[in-house]
Amino acid sequence: MDEGPTARILYTTCPESLDISTYPDQFPLVFCVGKLDVLSFSCWDRFEGRMFEIWEGLKAAFWLIVMFDAELWEISLRSLRVTLTALLIASVIAIPLGTYLALQRFRYRRFVISMINALMGLPPVVVGLVVYLLLSRSGPFGVLNLLFTPTAMIIAQVIIITPVIVSIAHQSMRELWAEYHDLLISLNTSKRQRVLTLVKDGRRNLLTAALAGFGRAIGEVGAIMIVGGNIDHVTRVLTTAIALETGKGDFALALGLGCVLIGIAIIVNITIHTLSQTEREGRW
Amino acid sequence: MNALFPLELRQVVVRRRTKRVIGPVDLILNPQGPTIIIGPNGSGKTTLLRVMHGIERINAGQVIWAKDDPAKHAFVFQSPIMMRRSVAENLAYPLRLAKLSAAAINTDVDHWLSRIGLDAVRDNPATRLSGGERQKLAIARALVCKPEVLFLDEPCANLDGYATRDIEVLLQEAAAAGTRLVMATHNMGQARRLAQDLVFMLDGKVHETGPAAQVFAAPQTDALAAFLRGDIVP
Numbered sequence: 001m002d003e004g005p006t007a008r009i010l011y012t013t014c015p016e017s018l019d020i021s022t023y024p025d026q027f028p029l030v031f032c033v034g035k036l037d038v039l040s041f042s043c044w045d046r047f048e049g050r051m052f053e054i055w056e057g058l059k060a061a062f063w064l065i066v067m068f069d070a071e072l073w074e075i076s077l078r079s080l081r082v083t084l085t086a087l088l089i090a091s092v093i094a095i096p097l098g099t100y101l102a103l104q105r106f107r108y109r110r111f112v113i114s115m116i117n118a119l120m121g122l123p124p125v126v127v128g129l130v131v132y133l134l135l136s137r138s139g140p141f142g143v144l145n146l147l148f149t150p151t152a153m154i155i156a157q158v159i160i161i162t163p164v165i166v167s168i169a170h171q172s173m174r175e176l177w178a179e180y181h182d183l184l185i186s187l188n189t190s191k192r193q194r195v196l197t198l199v200k201d202g203r204r205n206l207l208t209a210a211l212a213g214f215g216r217a218i219g220e221v222g223a224i225m226i227v228g229g230n231i232d233h234v235t236r237v238l239t240t241a242i243a244l245e246t247g248k249g250d251f252a253l254a255l256g257l258g259c260v261l262i263g264i265a266i267i268v269n270i271t272i273h274t275l276s277q278t279e280r281e282g283r284w
Numbered sequence: 285m286n287a288l289f290p291l292e293l294r295q296v297v298v299r300r301r302t303k304r305v306i307g308p309v310d311l312i313l314n315p316q317g318p319t320i321i322i323g324p325n326g327s328g329k330t331t332l333l334r335v336m337h338g339i340e341r342i343n344a345g346q347v348i349w350a351k352d353d354p355a356k357h358a359f360v361f362q363s364p365i366m367m368r369r370s371v372a373e374n375l376a377y378p379l380r381l382a383k384l385s386a387a388a389i390n391t392d393v394d395h396w397l398s399r400i401g402l403d404a405v406r407d408n409p410a411t412r413l414s415g416g417e418r419q420k421l422a423i424a425r426a427l428v429c430k431p432e433v434l435f436l437d438e439p440c441a442n443l444d445g446y447a448t449r450d451i452e453v454l455l456q457e458a459a460a461a462g463t464r465l466v467m468a469t470h471n472m473g474q475a476r477r478l479a480q481d482l483v484f485m486l487d488g489k490v491h492e493t494g495p496a497a498q499v500f501a502a503p504q505t506d507a508l509a510a511f512l513r514g515d516i517v518p
Contacts, residue, residue, distance in 0.1 A: 180365065182339065183361070
């Protein structure tokens with residue numbers, strides 16, 4: 001059998017031959033959907049090669065973590081710093097705003113809530129572009145020299161995740177307010193006391209809102225690539241590093257970084273849930 | 285003598301959208317009590333209580349207190365609202381709103397937990413209490429700030445005899461301590477045990493009112509006589 005890079009795939013329903021060397025990336029798909037009579041050994045080699053890369057990626061992730069790779073730690077810590085800072089700022093804005101929207105009746109309230117819900121789907125690339133234009137030298141905030149700094153990345157992430165947190169916080173606070181409404185009104189509470197009570201008693205729901213924001217921020221790549229520039233030792237974070245390594249064809253390292261990213265997301269979630277005792281029996 | 289009373293309702297009307305819920309209602313509550321409001325479902329008992337407490341917006345008429353001080357009111361709802369906190373924290377909440385010192389709050393909370401028999405579960409979530417325990421906690425939370433008037437909306441609905449007796453004892457103690465009780469109930473036995481004045485609501489209006497002994501002995505209207513007999517009131 002021919003060992004070259006091509007294979008002839010014969011379709012029983014469509015007697016047409018196909019040269020898969022012209023569709024290298026679609027190979028697994030062709031393999032699955034086509035009714036194959038003949039398959040070259042070179043195709044198997046390529047399939048095995050891809051599996052090998054995944055395995056190599058997992059091994060690379062393991063060794064990068066075990067060996068305390070300095071660059072990996074630097075990138076990971078920068079990812080965490082940028083994301084957690086953005087999360088903190090967004091939460092400070094979003095949680096009181098979500099609670100206020102649940103409590104307060106005002107004209108155009110429904111429109112405001114609809115807009116915030118719509119902004120949950122804000123395209124990160126567009127956010128990145130707008131922040132880039134605002135922070136670029138000729139932009140209104142160019143004088144601040146923030147473009148291609150972690151601060152610019154934090155600004156972009158705050159814009160992206162604030163609507164997510166507001167929306168989820170508003171939803172949970174609305175339900176809690178419906179539950180507490182009569183009691184808090186009958187106790188003659190002030191608006192400030194109501195907000196503080198709802199935030200305190202709904203803190204676990206608010207934590208979920210914040211974690212949803214964290215999930216969106218830690219995996220974000222489009223906006224921070226534009227405003228951060230993926231500069232080594234300055235603005236490179238896990239997601240932009242994965243994009244870079246994939247572009248370079250170093251799939252093993254990209255996969256390794258991906259595993260670290262997923263690991264960080266899981267560890268942060270578990271840590272926060274454990275500290276706040278959300279799943280402890282007898283709690284709310 | 286309760287300084288907040290007499291309370292007078294003049295031509296009070298409450299509508300929801302186009303539907304009239306109560307009214308026009310004319311009623312005077314004197315300082316002596318307790319006053320028990322009875323009537324069939326949907327007759328407007330709860331709405332009348334909410335109007336008096338000030339948590340229901342009225343569309344017409346006036347609610348005139350001798351001395352209006354909402355901080356001296358308390359309300360117990362038919363379905364007790366338990367905050368997502370521990371039993372002790374639920375009791376402490378109104379005391380914190382009143383800005384009492386931590387020591388005073390602890391003393392009052394300990395006293396009331398012991399009084400309602402929930403000191404063993406003080407740190408448990410209040411939402412895990414039984415129906416009777418929840419209602420006792422709700423009444424204790426209402427009484428902890430020593431209100432001058434306590435409105436109760438069917439506080440013993442769906443409770444057994446023991447829980448009802450415990451709650452009635454609590455209410456009688458509160459009344460003896462000077463808290464004016466205004467309570468809606470379906471339980472005629474409870475109304476006979478507690479009432480000094482009786483208000484019979486029918487179709488959103490005060491159909492008959494007067495001293496309880498007199499009203500129970502000789503109802504002036506056929507509707508109240510039928511209601512007291514347990515007949516279905518049209």
